[in-house]
Amino acid sequence: MVRTESISKSFHDAKRGTIEAVVDVSMEARPGEIFxxxxxxxxxxxxxxxxxxxxxxPSKGVAQVAGFDVVREPDRVRASIGFMSTSTALYGRLTAREVLEYFGGLYGLKGQELKSRVDAVIEQL
Known part of the structure; x- marks a missing residue:
């Protein structure tokens, strides 16, 4: 299940000041639903x-994915989802190893563990 309660996100821009990108969004998508x-x-x-x-x-509010809080349990959220943004311009500029290192870092892998996992994937390719 994906659930948000009063989620908001603002950014500060030196020229435009505070930009409210997401304002007070509450929603719920249950397993098996198309949302x-x-x-x-x-x-x-x-x-x-x-x-x-x-x-x-988020700047404020609560969000849960698969029952895990996105702020308090980000590793568990990431382990339960797959996400690919439509903005992939960066990926074309990176080597396969760099892409794997980037996403491994997002999943919390560091140091020797990250290197070993990336090496294992590249060996399979």
Whole structure:
């Protein structure tokens, strides 16, 4: 299940001041449901998905994915989901190893553990 309660996310911009990207969003998507997240460009859809995937922290509110809190249990959230943003321009500039290291880092892998896991995947390729 994916659930949010009063989730908001704001960013500070030196020129424009505070930008409210997501404002007070509450929703619930239960297992087996098909849930559509619709809105105009700039409505905050991608920002909300980045919060749910633990790429961004919410400014306020609570979000849970698979029963895990996105702020308190980000490792457990990431272990239970797969997320690929539509903005993939960075990936074309990275080697396969760099992409694996990047995502391994997002999942909390560090140092020798990260290197060993990346080496194992590359060996399989």
């Amino acid at each position: 559509g997240l619709l809105g105009v460009n700039g409505a905050g859809k991608t920002t909300l998905l980045r919060i749910l995937s633990t790429v961004l922290r």
